[in-house]
Amino acid sequence: MRRRGALLRLHTALVFAFLYAPIAILVLFSFNETSQTAVWRGFTFEWYRKLLSDEIILGTVRNSLIVGAAATVIATVLGTLAALAMGRYRFRGEGLTRNLLYLPIIIPEIVVGAALVTFFGVAGLRLSLVTVVIAHVVFSISYVAIVVRARLSGFDRSLEEAALDLGARPVQTFFRVTLPLILPGVVAGALLVFTISIDDYVITSFVAGVGATTLPLQIYSMLKVGVTPEVNAVSTLLLATTVVLILFAQRLQQPPPERSEG
């Protein structure tokens, strides 16, 4: 058993090395002295300094954050409601709804992107940041629904029933009993949406309009033309930020408290 454990541990370590090798390179070369990304020349913060004054990249970061925030809020609300509907009630059209919620995940991104841009064209809807938000909401709702749904299963309804018995109105019960208890799931779903939105390239490339270039679009065009380590710097910063956010969310994901907390 000990020997097998060691083998497993070795395999896992190797896999982690595989997972992190590109990341390590990415971060390391954001400090590279030269813009020729092939060779290491020396340590410098120059790229970070350049980044902070690069209006173009900062603009796209801003776009990504705006789209991410808007899509997260809308998709989280809709997805949570959907999860509640799926998780607690039996209703006509339930099976159909489940399939509907699976579709955005299952259907290849390229098909969704192509469909959306064609639709916007036919409907005469000008491409802009708004169309990007719409697109992001469309593919995000399902993720939130799945995550919150997972949180709902095994949910103890006796707490809600107790509240209702004690005279609370259903809406009150929802906000003061249900929501706090499913909140870790909701937050996890929101974080998932935010991350996917921030990094989405395929669908966004179809539906972004003038001035709506998001960070992944910018990165892709830079990759095609010739990368400067500024791109590495942006990614490193984003990575650091998301790690912090995740650690924070981890603390929120503690198993639901026994009684009266929250």
Add this chain to the structure above:
Amino acid sequence: MSADAGGGRSRAAYPLILPTWAVLGVFFLLPLCVLFVISFAQRGTYGGLKPIEDLGAYVLSGKFLSHYARSLHPIYLQIFWRSIWMAVVTTIVCLLVSYPVAYYVAIVAPPRRRNLLLGLVVIPFWTSFLIRTYAWMFILRTEGLANRLLMAAGLTSHPLELLYNDFSVLIGLVYGELPFMILPLYASLEKLDRSLLEASADLGAPARETFRRVTIPMTAPGIAAGIVLVFVPSLGQFIVSDLLGGAKTILAGNLVQNQFAVARNKPFGSAVAFELTAAVLLLLLGYAAYTRRRGEDVLL
């Protein structure tokens, strides 16, 4: 399966589910329908659509199926075959690589470490996919890290062609999909009842038998979920084959993207897109039937 609470049909669900139906109906189903209709049209001379004079004659002549017919030509079938093959290999490699990791984290590792390890699995996922793919170009190129290490270690005498071929595309795909295989496997393994494993050992089964006859069957839902979550995106991808494959191979995703972006043939691109979707939906139906039989759906 779906609702946990007992009770019959409830009207209370409708206001909850209506907004989602509205948004997805208008901005998801409707566009797909539009795309579907377009797949029956013809390309105009400069992209766009050719106006159809006589709808009746157009339908009766069977011309409206021209794109679907065209996609059955050997050259396109070859592309589909390669895409499926690539996705299958990616899925298998992912499964083989991920299972031991998930097993280690769920069963062997000390419980207090689990969250940390899971976090470590997920963190790479939080960086830009494009950049990570680009980093692989960096590692695999002729004068890149991999070759330098191999030569320094004396394992090879001259640089290997590690980039711009099927090998690099496979690496890129597996790399991107790994978390999607590890997580469902972990979820399944974590729920595994240890006492069953112990009982099997107590009854004299060697570890390999226990694994084959107890662990694997009991984690089948996780395996199925992982397979779906990895196979589907791999089938439709085009970025990895574009960047890491040197644009030398054309897979299904490249074909669709190409028709929309370069060849300006929306109808044909739509037809291929829908065939891709059909293949994926078949898989989903299979998965749904499978979970219905087992009585448990891992996701919804």
Add this chain to the structure above:
Amino acid sequence: MTGRAARVVLGAAAALVICLGAPSCGDRADSPPYPGPGEKRLNLYIWSEYLPQEVIDEFTRRTGIAVHYDLYDSNESVLEKLQSGVADYDLVVPSDYMVRILAYLKLLRPIDRARLPAFANLDPRFLNQDFDPGNRYSMPYVWGTTGYGYDRRRARGTPDSWAPLFDPANRGQILMLDDMRECFAVALKHLGHSLNSTDPKVLREAADLLKKQKPLVKTYNSGDYENILAAGDVWFAHGYNGQIAKVAAREPEKLGYVLPREGATIWMDSVCLPRGARNVESIYAFLNYVLDPEVDARIVNGISYASANVPARKFIKPEILNDPAVYPPDSALEKCEFIKDIGDATELMDEYWTEIKAQ
């Protein structure tokens, strides 16, 4: 604890987003897409690396007009965006054959020559081309050729034809543009035909040649081929002259550019006005700015592509003016052709291209 903490996180995140998203942060590259009355703005859709940042900045300094630009790396993107009818650009810079297509599809608005006094600066040899007789819709921006760059240390002698790109001895050391028309142009020229041939037999011949070539090709790349060449990953890189000239200028003993004697693509990118362009004042201000000889020279010096502006030559760096890659002698251009639209033969070529890529 969980509820309160979550609210804090959400609140902080919201505050962060609002703060970063607020337009008052004075970022002109990301002002709201729809200008208010009186707000001066210009939306450009242009090839990557076609406009040095300092030229843009100077324009804004002189006129107070905020410039926003999006980049593309293929003509088809321009067609796509303009055809969708829902993109919002004031100026685009398509290549020759694309100008013709856009004009034919009525996606462009005519240029009002009366508002461009400096138009006379442009070399008449570049005006009145087939794709836009009388220059109703376009104003030449830069022009160039599509040859290939090569590593001097690896090539035997000084190459002067397309042959090395088809030579099995160079297996795995060749880069081709990921562009159907350009690759076919190479094959057609090497076989001695016109690169605008629509003869199915000829096209088949070219396709077969490209199919034979594919195993020799390391990668197809239209974006940063010059960097791949400079990094030593390939010995021969099919590409546009300006970008190759740029890296060759940095290491002239190592890299060179060839305009093959069989002939190659000559192309010209022109500035056009989309029909739906809104900031018309800004457009003409910008066009006049670019026609200024000093400004034009700064562009040429920055991007290493030749312009059609005659007085600008006074201000162009001599290394560039005398670089045959950027300003080739007329004799070298004799067998060069512009890419023209080949109509329905495009679909045939696309099928061949798919065949080539799929093998």
